[in-house]
Amino acid sequence: MLLVDDEPALLVALKQLARSLGHDPILARSGGEALELLEGVDAVVTDYAMPGMNGLELLEAIRHRDDSLPVIFLTAQGSERTAVRAMKAGAYDYVTKPFDVDELGAVLERALETRALRRSNRRLAAERNLGRAVIGESEAMKGVLSAIERLAPKDITVLVRGETGTGKELVAALLHAQSRRAAGPLVRFNCAAIPPELAEAELFGHSRGAFTGATQARRGFFAQADGGTLVLDEVGELPPSVQAKLLRALQEGEIQPVGAGRVERVDVRVVASTNRDLAASARAGQFREDLYYRLAVVEVVIPPLRDRPEDIPALAAEFGRRYAERFGMHDVRLSPELISELKRAPWPGNVRELENAVARMIALSGGGEIPASAFTHPRPAEVEGETEAPPSGTLTLREHLDAIERSMIASVLAEVAGNQSKAARNLGLSRSALIDRLKKYGLA
Known part of the structure; x- marks a missing residue:
């Protein structure tokens, strides 16, 4: 609770009340x-009355940074016009001086309840926009989610750091969904997926004829994100030549498409992500130090799944619900013994590997309660010098196709109210072939 007044005696009284x-x-x-x-x-x-910046000017500045933060005004008796102006400007409430302790205490409690409700509503709205639940039962993830709630309304650059598969893309999406830019575009640029010679043109755009094959002008990812958020996935992989131009874009809000003689203004919030220690890379001369400090105005570090096993039950349940719905399955449950096994696994691929493992078990199950025997612990990495085994939770092509086929059959059966002859005709199968698949997928 921030208490602002130029009178020391009043500040002491407010401090005692808050405590x-x-x-x-x-x-x-x-x-x-x-x-x-x-x-x-x-x-x-x-x-309200303070030297320099008065209370109304402070309110305006606060609302520009975080419009969900409740501001309570203290006004002198007879200053009703000032109180009305404050309320119209977005103040939460006002109390006249000399204030009644119980009255101010009640206003403070209501303000904090309103703050919590606004945060909750913002999170729910973000989940609706993302189409998925945001799960964080562990203290570590509660801290991450709390940081997101505080940072989202502030139009600053954020660096999200964590191992592969921890959910950096979800954090970036949450920062956008809970910001004032939520109605604008959310654009992703994977810095590791583009050849170095094309990265500049992809990021900043290019004019017609800028290089061989550029038959028409193209807007880059920065221009596409104008008014919204640009997510730079694996930003540590950007080539040095592009790092310099990115620094200018962040500092000046200006980009220059390849081959163009003009400079364009853009209004973009950047959220960068990496699985590397960019500070160490900057110290080693592998990444521009000035760009690192520009990107890491605030850093959000996502802990690996092995350090927060208490999140696994809720994550597994959510993945189970999602994939059962996708595959057209009903009454699918993960047994308590299976959940215990999942909590004991090391998960080198983090949340993404857990999701793949649950999807695989759902796809191969016949419905009902899935036992612990359906799960195989991920294999540890092979000895140094040998190829690392892929995560055991990853679906093979055959398993993906089986899951799709099972989902289609279940959907068609529901449409024809279980009439197998009609379902076979709609699917282009013989009745005997359909029956074989019903047995295979546990739908018989």
Whole structure:
């Protein structure tokens, strides 16, 4: 709770009140000082009349940074016009001085409840936009989700770091979905998937005739993300020549398409992700140090799944629900013994490997409760110098095709109310072939 007033005696009284309510007060004697202390704050109590930046100017600056942060005004008796202006400008509430302790305490409690509700609503809206639940039962992931909620409304560059498969793309999507840019485009650029000689043209665009094969002008990923968020996956793989141009785009908000003599203005928030230690790469001269500091204004580090096994039951249940629905299966459950086995596995491929493993077990099951015997622990990596075995949870091509076929058959059967002859005709199968597949997939 941030308390802002230029009168030391009033600040002491507010501090004592906040502590009596069980809150952690932070004190500021001016609006400028308050703006430097906003990180992690859940409510602001501010006086109106202060030297320099007054309370209304502070409110405007706060709303520009985080419009979900409740601001409570302290106004002198007879200053109703000021209070009305504050409420119209977006203040949560106001209390007249000298304030009644119980009244201010009640307003503070309501403000904090409103803050929590706004965060919850923002998370639910983000989940609806993403079409998936966001799961984080462990303290480590609660910390990550809390950081996302605080950072999303702030239009700053964020670096998301974590091992492959930990969910960096989900964190980037959440940052966009909970930001003021949520209605704008979310554009992804995989820095590791583009040949170095094409990376600049893909990122910044190119004019017609800029190089062999450029038969027409093309907007790059930066221009496509204008007004929204650009996610730079595996940003550590960008070639040095492109790193310099990316730095300019971040610093100046300007890009220059390849072969074009003009500079374009863009309004883009950048979220970068990497599985590397970019700080170490910068120190070793493998990545531009100035670009690293520009990207890592704030770093969000996602812990590996092996360090948060308490997240596995909820993740596995969500994946089970999702793939059972996709494959047209009903009443599919992961047994408690299976969940225990999943919690004991090392998961070198993290959440992505867990998802693949659950999808594989669902696809190969006949429905009902899936036993622990359906799961094979991932094999450890082979000795150094030998090829590492692929994660055992990864679906093979045959398993993917079987899952698709099972889903189609289940869907057609539902459409014809279980009439096998009609289903066989609709699927282009003989009745005997359909019966064989029904037995194979546990649908008989």
